[in-house]
Amino acid sequence: MSRRRDGARVPAPLLVPAALGVLFLALPLVGLLVRTPWSQLGRQLAAPGVGEALRLSLVSATLATVLSLVLGVPLAWVLARSRARGRSVLRALVTVPLVLPPVVGGVALFLVLGRQGIVGSWLDDLGITIPFTTAAVVIAETFVAMPFLVISVEGALRAADTRFEDVAATLGAGRWTTFRRVTLPLVAPGVAAGAVLCWARALGEFGATITFAGNFPGTTQTMPLAVYLALQRDPDAAIVLSVLLLAVSLATLLLLRDRWLGRAAV
Amino acid sequence: MRSRAVPAPLAAALLLSGCGGSTGGDPGGTLTVFAAASLTDVLTELGETLESRQPGLEVRFNFAGSSALAAQVVQGAPVDVFASADDRQMQVVTDAGLASGAEVFAANELVLAVPEGNPAGVTGPADLAREDLAVALCAPEVPCGAAAERVLAAAGVTARPDTYEEDVRAALTKVELGEVDAALVYVTDAAARPGSVDAVEVPEAGVAVNEYPVCVLDDAPNPRAAQAFVDLLLSGEGRRVLADAGFMAP
Numbered sequence: 001m002s003r004r005r006d007g008a009r010v011p012a013p014l015l016v017p018a019a020l021g022v023l024f025l026a027l028p029l030v031g032l033l034v035r036t037p038w039s040q041l042g043r044q045l046a047a048p049g050v051g052e053a054l055r056l057s058l059v060s061a062t063l064a065t066v067l068s069l070v071l072g073v074p075l076a077w078v079l080a081r082s083r084a085r086g087r088s089v090l091r092a093l094v095t096v097p098l099v100l101p102p103v104v105g106g107v108a109l110f111l112v113l114g115r116q117g118i119v120g121s122w123l124d125d126l127g128i129t130i131p132f133t134t135a136a137v138v139i140a141e142t143f144v145a146m147p148f149l150v151i152s153v154e155g156a157l158r159a160a161d162t163r164f165e166d167v168a169a170t171l172g173a174g175r176w177t178t179f180r181r182v183t184l185p186l187v188a189p190g191v192a193a194g195a196v197l198c199w200a201r202a203l204g205e206f207g208a209t210i211t212f213a214g215n216f217p218g219t220t221q222t223m224p225l226a227v228y229l230a231l232q233r234d235p236d237a238a239i240v241l242s243v244l245l246l247a248v249s250l251a252t253l254l255l256l257r258d259r260w261l262g263r264a265a266v
Numbered sequence: 267m268r269s270r271a272v273p274a275p276l277a278a279a280l281l282l283s284g285c286g287g288s289t290g291g292d293p294g295g296t297l298t299v300f301a302a303a304s305l306t307d308v309l310t311e312l313g314e315t316l317e318s319r320q321p322g323l324e325v326r327f328n329f330a331g332s333s334a335l336a337a338q339v340v341q342g343a344p345v346d347v348f349a350s351a352d353d354r355q356m357q358v359v360t361d362a363g364l365a366s367g368a369e370v371f372a373a374n375e376l377v378l379a380v381p382e383g384n385p386a387g388v389t390g391p392a393d394l395a396r397e398d399l400a401v402a403l404c405a406p407e408v409p410c411g412a413a414a415e416r417v418l419a420a421a422g423v424t425a426r427p428d429t430y431e432e433d434v435r436a437a438l439t440k441v442e443l444g445e446v447d448a449a450l451v452y453v454t455d456a457a458a459r460p461g462s463v464d465a466v467e468v469p470e471a472g473v474a475v476n477e478y479p480v481c482v483l484d485d486a487p488n489p490r491a492a493q494a495f496v497d498l499l500l501s502g503e504g505r506r507v508l509a510d511a512g513f514m515a516p
Contacts, residue, residue: 110443114445116443210432211436211439214429214430215429220429232333232405232408
């Protein structure tokens with residue numbers, strides 16, 4: 001993960017495609033900013049429900065990231081370090097949510113956690129209903145976003161030097177202590193990068209959320225859902241909401257970078 | 267938007283067929299129809315009919331929400347025929363000066379869709395206010411949601427929906443999966459899912475009848491085939507296919 005920052009001039013064969021890459025990614029953003037009706041900004045942002053949708057988006061994306069960290073880091077360790085059979089199958093399973101169209105992911109979540117679902121029907125008997133709740137938003141976002149974290153952390157674990165772990169073991173550290181005190185600090189930048197990817201993906205999640213959690217202001221209507229519906233009625237409002245979501249997410253990531261994550265993460 | 271509407275190879279094919287059509291008057295080529303999602307089954311059938319009568323003709327469809335389609339047409343997608351689920355989205359296209367003389371060819375109204383067997387015992391719109399039911403309505407931003415608001419107002423019911431769906435088929439899917447007990451959808455949508463969705467009539471449905479207009483775009487790459495398609499849609503044969511699917515005559 002170390003980088004040379006000084007004297008690393010970009011070779012010409014990299015420069016042109018890199019510049020094209022930047023243009024390709026940045027131009028749609030420029031298009032959005034050019035079309036933004038800046039004069040209406042205040043009025044659009046003050047519209048009822050905007051603050052609510054933004055708050056819900058940030059809270060649910062953060063919860064989804066926490067859940068992904070709790071489940072995803074151990075999973076990444078298993079993929080990278082354990083010698084158990086069937087790891088390649090496991091790795092393929094982890095990428096399923098990346099391949100699945102999110103709307104299909106939402107339907108799949110229904111089939112498991114919905115009222116008629118394999119697990120959901122049983123929960124329903126206990127009086128627990130998941131669809132159309134904020135919990136469903138977090139679950140849908142976690143389903144779609146967690147693979148980004150797992151893949152990042154697994155890559156970091158594979159790249160990390162295992163000799164440090166071996167040394168810790170010879171010095172008498174148990175496996176759990178080694179993981180906590182040696183492995184985790186070693187791959188912290190990878191975990192941070194994965195968490196950022198995961199959070200960003202969760203924040204922008206649309207298909208699985210609107211399918212599994214539905215769309216209700218205050219409980220399940222996140223910003224991407226609000227943007228989509230605004231687009232049906234008032235494209236200007238949709239652009240303002242998109243720019244707001246973009247600004248808030250960029251500001252959060254930059255703030256985090258300075259505070260906690262270190263430079264490698266963002 | 268443009269690349270989403272029609273993939274590049276298709277766009278190239280359209281350009282080629284457009285040239286062929288204007289110089290030789292060839293009845294074949296490609297016909298591109300943008301149509302509201304609720305017309306999927308009916309227009310696909312009519313498209314196949316037209317293809318069988320005009321050898322060499324290929325009819326391509328883009329089915330989606332009317333407002334998304336209208337936006338794509340305005341952004342310059344090469345389209346021959348546009349069939350909208352409501353007048354408002356047709357106006358988006360006519361106001362942009364891209365077409366004129368849209369004709370209404372069908373109408374549709376709302377019905378209560380319930381999972382097969384009606385497990386929650388829904389009898390009418392008043393049940394949408396019941397707290398113990400999971401209810402889906404279309405979002406007020408889309409045509410079926412606007413219609414639902416009018417029908418509920420006429421019925422004097424304050425519904426307690428659990429979700430405002432982004433389009434009518436999304437609402438229908440939730441009924442089909444048994445995740446909601448009732449949803450207000452179009453008659454034709456409920457009829458498209460026999461065996462998994464039952465319909466409960468709504469006496470007040472008449473206050474919000476949805477009319478479907480169709481037009482040939484002024485810059486249609488294949489105007490002859492486009493007119494043939496619209497003529498077929500407006501003919502007795504077209505009306506029969508529409509009626510079989512549950513559409514009302516305009």
